Amino acid sequence: MLTFLVRRVTAGLVLLYVLATAAFAMMSLTGADAARNIAGTMATSEQIAAKRHQLGLDRPWIGQYGQWLTHAVRGDFGTSWFGGDSVSESLVLKAPVSLSIVVSGLLLATVLSAVLGVAAAVRRGWLDRVVQATAIVGYAVPSFLMALLLSATLAVQLGWLPATGYVPLASSPSDWLRSITLPAVSLAIGAIAATAQQVRGSVIDVLRQDFVRTLRSRGLSERRVLFRYVLRNAAPPALTVLSLQFISLVGGAVVIEKVFGLPGVGSAAVTATINGDTPLVMGVVVYLVLIVVAVNLLVDLAYGWLNPKVRVR
Amino acid sequence: MAGAALTLVAVSACGRSGATASATGDDTLTLSIGNAHTGWDLASAALGDNIQYYEPVFDSLVRLDPEARPHPNLATSWSYDRDRTALTMRLRKDVRFTDGTALDATAVRKSLLHTKEGTNEAAGKLRAIDSVEVVNPRTVVLHLSAPDPQLVANLGDPSGMIASPGDLTAKGGPVGSGPYVLDKAATTNGSTYAFTRNPDYWNPKAYPFDKIVIKNVSDPTARLNALLSGQVDWARITPQTARYAKGHGLGVRAHADSVEGLYIWDRTGRTVPALGKVKVRQALNHAFDRKTIVEKLNLGYATATSQLATAGSTWYEKSLESNYAYDPAKARRLLAEAGYPHGFTVTMPDVSSVAPGQQVVMVQALEDIGIKVKVDKIPFTRLFTALQSGEYPMSWFKLQSGQPWDFIQSELTRGAAWNPAKDFDPKLNRMIDKAQRARGGAQTAAFRAINSYLQDNAFNAPWDVLDAVQGNSKRIKVTPRAFVSAVPISNMAPAG
Numbered sequence: 001m002l003t004f005l006v007r008r009v010t011a012g013l014v015l016l017y018v019l020a021t022a023a024f025a026m027m028s029l030t031g032a033d034a035a036r037n038i039a040g041t042m043a044t045s046e047q048i049a050a051k052r053h054q055l056g057l058d059r060p061w062i063g064q065y066g067q068w069l070t071h072a073v074r075g076d077f078g079t080s081w082f083g084g085d086s087v088s089e090s091l092v093l094k095a096p097v098s099l100s101i102v103v104s105g106l107l108l109a110t111v112l113s114a115v116l117g118v119a120a121a122v123r124r125g126w127l128d129r130v131v132q133a134t135a136i137v138g139y140a141v142p143s144f145l146m147a148l149l150l151s152a153t154l155a156v157q158l159g160w161l162p163a164t165g166y167v168p169l170a171s172s173p174s175d176w177l178r179s180i181t182l183p184a185v186s187l188a189i190g191a192i193a194a195t196a197q198q199v200r201g202s203v204i205d206v207l208r209q210d211f212v213r214t215l216r217s218r219g220l221s222e223r224r225v226l227f228r229y230v231l232r233n234a235a236p237p238a239l240t241v242l243s244l245q246f247i248s249l250v251g252g253a254v255v256i257e258k259v260f261g262l263p264g265v266g267s268a269a270v271t272a273t274i275n276g277d278t279p280l281v282m283g284v285v286v287y288l289v290l291i292v293v294a295v296n297l298l299v300d301l302a303y304g305w306l307n308p309k310v311r312v313r
Numbered sequence: 314m315a316g317a318a319l320t321l322v323a324v325s326a327c328g329r330s331g332a333t334a335s336a337t338g339d340d341t342l343t344l345s346i347g348n349a350h351t352g353w354d355l356a357s358a359a360l361g362d363n364i365q366y367y368e369p370v371f372d373s374l375v376r377l378d379p380e381a382r383p384h385p386n387l388a389t390s391w392s393y394d395r396d397r398t399a400l401t402m403r404l405r406k407d408v409r410f411t412d413g414t415a416l417d418a419t420a421v422r423k424s425l426l427h428t429k430e431g432t433n434e435a436a437g438k439l440r441a442i443d444s445v446e447v448v449n450p451r452t453v454v455l456h457l458s459a460p461d462p463q464l465v466a467n468l469g470d471p472s473g474m475i476a477s478p479g480d481l482t483a484k485g486g487p488v489g490s491g492p493y494v495l496d497k498a499a500t501t502n503g504s505t506y507a508f509t510r511n512p513d514y515w516n517p518k519a520y521p522f523d524k525i526v527i528k529n530v531s532d533p534t535a536r537l538n539a540l541l542s543g544q545v546d547w548a549r550i551t552p553q554t555a556r557y558a559k560g561h562g563l564g565v566r567a568h569a570d571s572v573e574g575l576y577i578w579d580r581t582g583r584t585v586p587a588l589g590k591v592k593v594r595q596a597l598n599h600a601f602d603r604k605t606i607v608e609k610l611n612l613g614y615a616t617a618t619s620q621l622a623t624a625g626s627t628w629y630e631k632s633l634e635s636n637y638a639y640d641p642a643k644a645r646r647l648l649a650e651a652g653y654p655h656g657f658t659v660t661m662p663d664v665s666s667v668a669p670g671q672q673v674v675m676v677q678a679l680e681d682i683g684i685k686v687k688v689d690k691i692p693f694t695r696l697f698t699a700l701q702s703g704e705y706p707m708s709w710f711k712l713q714s715g716q717p718w719d720f721i722q723s724e725l726t727r728g729a730a731w732n733p734a735k736d737f738d739p740k741l742n743r744m745i746d747k748a749q750r751a752r753g754g755a756q757t758a759a760f761r762a763i764n765s766y767l768q769d770n771a772f773n774a775p776w777d778v779l780d781a782v783q784g785n786s787k788r789i790k791v792t793p794r795a796f797v798s799a800v801p802i803s804n805m806a807p808a809g
Contacts, residue, residue: 032694038351040359040434041697041712044728051432084352085502093501148534156541163538164530166504261345261528261535263504271349271531274694 008300012293016286023285024068024278028061032276034081055081068282077286078279080272087283090268095287097166097264100176101256102249104184109191109245116192117199117238121207122226131196138193143252147186147259155182164261183260187252191245198241202234209233236303243299247292340523342789342805345530345539345548350506353483353495355424356431358471360438361713362549362799369508369525369802371474371489374402374421375465376519379804380625381716381795383465386516387416387475387490397460397750404451408515410477410490418453421445424475425455427482438463438472440722460749462756463718470797492520504529519803540784547791547805549798550784552614558784566800567614567780568793569623571711574775575601575675579706581736587657588706594771596647597707598637600678603776610670615777620768621714623778625795628717628760633768644682656683662691662699664709671709703733711779715796717760721745741766 035052036043043051052058056067071078077087120131155163161182167175206212207230215225254266265284272280348362358367376386388402408416422445429439441461446454457464467473477488486495493508500506508525510517528545530536536548541561550558550565559565575597582589603617616624620633648656659679665672676686691699700708712731714720724731725745744766748759767773781798785791785805792804 030692030694032692033698036698036701038357039432040437042434042437042723042730043432044437044730045701046728047432047437054432082352083350083503084354084357090503093503151538156538159542162544163542164535164544165528165539258532259535261530261532261539263501263529267531268503275349276694 004300004304005297008297012297015293016289019289020069020072020282020285021065024065024282025061027273027276027278027281028064030273030276032274034276034278037275038081064278068279072282072286077283080280081277082272082275082280087279090280091265091283091287094263094265094268096168097262098250098253098257098266100166100169100180101183101187101262101264102246102253104180105187105191105249106242106246108184108188109195109249110242112188112192113195113199113238113242117196118203118226118231120196120200121203128200131200135193135197138189139197141189143186143190144255144259146189147183147256150182150186151259166262166264179262183253183256183262186256186259187249190252191242191249194245195238195241199234199238202237203230206230206233239299239302243295246295250288250291341526342522342524342547342802343526343528343545344802345528345536345545346799347529347531347533347536347549349503349529349531351433353487354431354481355428355435355471355474355476356482357433358428358431358435358474360434360470360472361797364470364797365799365802366506366527367471367474367487368491369493369527370487370491370495371471371476372408372491372514373470374468374473374475376803377466377469377794377801379792379794381466381469381797383469386469387421388468391465397752398457400455400457400464401448402453402455404453405515406451408490409513410479410488411494411511411513412477412479412488414477414479416475416490417450418447419450420478421453421475422447423478424481425473427476428472428474435471435474437722438467438470461718462749463716463722466716490514492517493525496524499526521806525802537784540786543786546786546789547800548784550782552612552780552782555612555614555782555784562787564785564787564789564791565782566785566791566793567782568795569616569625569778570781570798571713571779572618572621572623572773572775573611573615573671573711573777573779574709574773575707576700576710576712576731576773577707577771578700578703578733580772581734583703583734585657585659585706587651587653588659590651591770592647592651593653594774595637596644596651596682597679597684597774598771599640599644599647600682601674601774601776602639602678604639606671606674607777610674611777611779614780614782616780617777618775620764621720621773621775622717622764623714623796626714626716627757628720628764630761630764633765636768637771637774641678641681648683653683656685658685658687659706660687660689661708662696662705663688664696666693667696668709675709701730701733713796713798714778717748717763719796721748721763 035055035057036048039047039051056064079086080090116131120128151163154160161178165179167179169176212225212230215229253264254270257264257266258270265287268280269284272284344365346362346365350366351357351359351363372387374386374388375383378384387405387408389405391400391402393400404418404421410416414420425439425442425445428435429442441457441459441464442455443458444456446456448454476483480488486497492511492514494511496507496509506527510523530539533551537550537554537558539545540548540558540563555565577588577594579585579588587593598619607613607615607617618634619637620630622629648654679686699705723729726732727735727737744763748756748763751759783800788808789805790808791800793800794804
């Protein structure tokens with residue numbers, strides 16, 4: 001198991017290095033002139049040149065990247081070119097916002113997709129048809145549109161929940177929950193739809209297998225067969241979909257944070273990319289890659305726990 | 314950034330009721346700003362909408378009224394010398410920064426020179442200052458390299474805000490002598506900035522709210538939703554959402570902001586020789602149906618015009634308002650007279666991500682008079698750089714034109730940011746030089762002559778003056794200030 005873990009961690013670090021290098025190269029290729037953006041639209045060419053020199057943008061990109069990398073491996077991600085805040089401190093402030101909506105969305109998706117998928121597979125009939133139809137609609141509607149609809153109805157029209165803003169968990173747990181409910185639900189709907197379909201299909205497949213018939217013939221209760229044997233065998237494919245959905249939720253959070261005016265990593269990533277704020281973009285890239293690598297590692301470990309044969313691969 | 318910021322078009326979500334009560338209490342004013350904060354160091358200060366970030370903590374040398382005329386503030390009086398290259402300012406007594414340091418001439422000198430050394434918009438407005446002389450603790454003289462007709466008014470914005478000499482770079486947060494202090498405990502950098510009253514502020518009546526909260530919300534739909542649900546009291550909204558906001562109990566105000574139209578960057582004909590000919594540029598001015606653009610594209614939140622000056626500015630001439638009527642036949646005739654009976658081909662940047670309607674109208678109007686347009690796909694992040702470097706001979710654009718000297722500095726002088734061709738028109742330069750050194754009525758006449766000259770020579774093909782549209786809750790009253798998109802916080806008060 002230790003070798004398995006070391007291999008996965010090493011692969012994650014290689015992925016992090018490759019993606020960070022690619023992101024840095026792409027930032028220099030986008031053409032976003034950070035010096036001009038900072039200096040403002042009325043700045044003269046002399047002012048822009050001075051800013052460019054101050055930021056080191058007049059040096060070859062490989063030199064800029066080398067400097068960033070040597071600082072980054074020591075945990076120093078520099079300061080944002082816009083606003084001058086420390087990138088690390090900025091991410092510490094923004095990460096809880098993004099993680100709140102992504103993790104809540106994932107939890108919501110996990111629970112609801114499991115309940116709906118299993119119910120549809122076991123009961124079949126009208127319930128199955130309703131779950132399938134709802135899943136198709138839920139999957140087809142983009143999360144940003146869902147966010148706009150929820151915001152306009154539940155927040156603006158009915159005033160049940162806040163339309164914008166984030167309250168930290170430490171300040172007020174109830175206000176935190178209110179502030180993340182609509183973004184998390186907006187994010188979760190697509191994931192629920194996709195995962196519920198996968199759970200349904202997997203459970204139906206397992207229910208048809210010979211060993212289930214054998215278990216039933218031995219007189220085990222339906223409940224025990226379902227929860228002890230069927231779900232454990234049906235879980236790995238659903239887990240794969242769920243891990244992919246997590247990555248999709250992280251991407252979706254970028255738009256959802258904009259719609260709900262949340263000061264998270266996603267909205268920072270959009271603004272920083274448009275402005276060409278390389279230190280902040282690189283900080284966000286590292287943060288996101290680490291999250292995705294960590295989640296994949298957890299999924300791999302869960303696979304290993306569910307199926308020991310996986311560990312030797 | 315803010316000066317000519319291009320704003321993305323927002324599409325409203327649907328809804329029914331609009332709560333107007335403040336979510337944060339009667340003595341709190343909550344604003345939502347689309348622009349990200351650029352830090353507390355005034356050397357990095359941007360203008361436009363960003364002004365609202367700085368106003369609570371830093372007081373300015375002069376205060377501007379709704380018509381943007383300067384009035385005493387930290388400076389109680391001021392006067393120029395004969396050459397208008399030395400501006401003497403008398404300073405208010407008994408003003409202290411929030412770190413306890415007294416505001417005196419030395420502090421003013423250090424702060425102004427620090428801001429001037431910066432690389433953002435506030436610094437750019439202090440370009441004419443050569444040195445700052447401390448005559449005595451209450452008197453300071455700003456020595457200029459050449460007369461700057463707009464300098465005193467610019468000292469009413471972040472350019473003229475004064476930071477404590479103890480922390481000019483604001484490493485530990487802003488230290489000013491403004492009406493409020495930053496409440497660090499309630500502030501989250503990058504998203505929410507909270508301010509509580511500065512108990513020692515000399516003019517508390519100018520700021521009736523006990524607390525100010527500024528939320529940075531970049532998405533226009535999110536800003537509108539925050540307004541509609543009563544989470545904020547004021548925010549910039551879009552023409553597309555204005556009617557909806559009004560119908561749901563919000564106050565909506567609009568004031569002249571930026572001049573929109575076809576900007577001709579290559580007036581010398583360096584890359585497209587046709588554009589070097591006045592008749593061609595005049596033809597371009599006759600190509601656009603300005604009234605329809607105002608009504609259909611901008612939903613009435615604009616004023617059709619064919620001059621570059623906005624109403625209310627000192628160089629505005631009503632008689633220039635409606636020249637260059639929409640007349641495609643005349644445009645084709647002018648093109649033929651200039652030697653281009655079959656038009657010409659021009660490559661323009663794709664602006665459909667920020668002005669999709671304008672792009673369609675512009676291309677159609679140009680093709681109607683025989684000009685073939687090749688639309689070049691370009692990422693929005695490169696647009697400003699490409700235009701300023703003269704990569705495109707002309708394009709749709711909008712820029713704040715404000716007062717004449719600001720316009721000249723940003724669009725006409727050789728080093729101007731929005732004069733990519735660096736074209737040199739000796740006659741125009743003489744006119745600018747004359748206006749710069751003139752005074753009073755003679756100066757106004759000189760600026761108006763420049764406005765007229767720009768129109769006669771068709772420097773650009775303006776369509777309209779776009780409005781800055783804002784929504785506010787009914788619990789506050791708002792008075793916009795001319796020539797700036799944002800409303801100063803001192804121009805907001807409880808409605809009662």
